[in-house]
Amino acid sequence: MLPDPHGGTAAKRVKTTLRITARPILLGLGIMLVAFNMRPALTTVGPLLERIRAETALSAAGAALLTTLPVLCIGLACTLGPWVMRRLGSDRGVLLAVAVVALGSGLRGLGGLGPLFVGACLAALGIGLSGVLLPGLVKRDFPGLTGVVTGLYTMVLCLGAAAGAGLSVPLADGLGSWPAALALWAVPALAATLAWAPFARAPETAPGAARRISLWRDRLAWQVTGFMGLQSSLAYIMFGWLPLVLHDRGLSAVEAGFVSSLMSIGQAPAALLVPSFAARVRDQRGFAAGLLALCVLALVALVYGPLAWALPIGMLLGAGLGGLFGLGLTIIVLRARDPSTAGSLAAMSQSVGYTVASLGPLSFGLAHDLTGTWAASTALFCTIAAGAFLCSLGAGRDRYVGKA
Template identity: 90%
Template sequence: MNSVPSQTRRPILLGLGIMLVAFNMRPALTTVGPLLERIRAETELSAAGVAFLTTLPVLCIGLACTLGPWVIRRLGPDRGVLLSVAIVALGSGLRGLGGTPPLFAGACLAAFGIGLSGVLLPGLVKRDFPGQTGVVTGLYTMVLCLGAAAGAGLSVPLADRLGGWPTALALWAAPAVLATLAWLPFAKARETVAGAARPRSLWRDPLAWQVTGFMGLQSSLAYIMFGWLPLVLHDRGLSAVDAGFVSSLMSIGQAPAALLVPSFAARVRDQRGFAAGLLGLCILSLVALVYGPLAWALPIGMALGAGLGGLFGLGLTIIVLRARDPGAAGNLAAMSQSVGYTVASLGPLSFGLAHDLTGTWAASTVLFCTIATGAFLCSLGAGRDRYVGKA
């Protein structure tokens, strides 16, 4: 039997490696929300402390993104991905020590690795799959959403079976270790770009800022839901297990949209219609979950997930489409995610504080809708068929 030529086998293996890395880009974030009540009870965290626990990891993602261009120049994107997923494994395992300091430190460390990998992957897709950017972006975004769903849905059952939330959280280091080992051959085999020329700065580019605004604000919607949806549903009367199950279904609902939206959006010249439809779906779904009948929580949660997953895939696709080459894609990814996730980190904090101050979820819902409106305004520029860095 003839062996598969290396030219064919290598992209396939590289694509599988990207999928393994992508799977580990959300469980460190989605595993905490369903366990918040237990964490609060055992650590005696205040409401503000819980808000910071859901906010600091997102802020760390933004801070990590600022290092993306430096890592690409010093290590190369392939070794950078290896470093990032190893950091995720270390941070996830650290949470197993129990107590408040390891919980916060592990969450922030894992988020740092997530942010770094998020900056590096769009450039890799642009470099290694130039003719299939929409398909590959959709695939790894779908796998990312499946990882988020696994984290949200399994955290409570694992805590019940393993005797507590620290062990359940630490267990998510295992798939990150597997991804680290799987990526090791690519980091050894591929050339680095140490000493490469710095790409053109985008900080004065209006289009880059529009992409950044869209990426940050739509991400804020997702992180609000990752951190607070289980508690919203629990307050409405669902058990912790059922609330976690709805949150898991929300993450599962992200996967089909995360796969399909990038594939279709990459085929058209203008992505503004996609943004408007997906943001409208998110607003309607959250309002229905907060004020509608709980009997409809499962399908509405999946609809919310479809909106959030589609928006995330659309954001990553826009980054690739608005860049002429891999260097510009990496530079735009670094800017849009460093600033964007820093802005996004304010969403979960503000959402929680609004509830803490008013005692209801009404003000928090209004805040969510306001953020979605801001994302739509940014998409009016970010979705147009132009390139960043044009003279």
């Protein structure tokens, strides 16, 4: 064994080098596993909503509440993000978040409305917390690859959403129980918890990591928040209501769930590509305008167009939604100077943003109940998209939040 001039051996140096080189790869894989579990708890309920209502006598208002409460809980969890970062650190915070997702998903298997609502809210708390923490981790550990890594984990997130939407009905049919089908999604969340455990290190102690940043009086931060919240509202409306819209138009529950799954699959390529390209340019406003227009046109076509085109149009709608979500996360990273600011902006934009977003599914459902058609709901969707466009005019500019 060759001696090491620094007091070790060549073998030890090689081992250390391999460990240092491997960590970013393993960390990236861990982020992908966590990201996969950030949507199934939300997308698995929509395709089973009619079955749940039939077996539990859940009212239309209760169904609207079931699609709204989890989004509110995501917003609540986002407000806890800065506190968790200071007390536990981002890495341990992600471990806590994905463990809570596993617990909430499993709780839904107990059956009945109580466990369903409580489990959905718990899982949403974990989803919201992980959503706040991941942008800061990307900024910290992949400073030169923010667009690529953001695109990758957003794509995997969309694949998780697609799996949840597409497999819910077949799993419920195969198991003979919708609670069992919902509880089964605790398994991948538990796997992600175990995979992330090696990265659960102590809180950062560097001065920049401990610095607290307030953005509540920053105009650009509010524009980012508005864009994040309103584009998220469009996605949550579709997660919760698209299967029912298509079912009312004449598709079976399985067919409607399949279109919803394809919508989620359609999100993946755009979620991968949009952040990668958007991070390379100085201005992201054009991306926002094009993606919002695509979403509006696709929904109008699904509500009023021929059902024969539902599958490809559903995928186009997914591409628009996935691209917008990836763009929103990318804008958070691009508008921040450092990981600490990225964490603060993520917490603000997602806590307020998801609270605003929660009103979308509720309003969409109530508009349908009041009018008996989907026309008013479609108009509401278009109005939200217009609001997101106005916010993007500021959020997409090449500027930083906070004072230099």
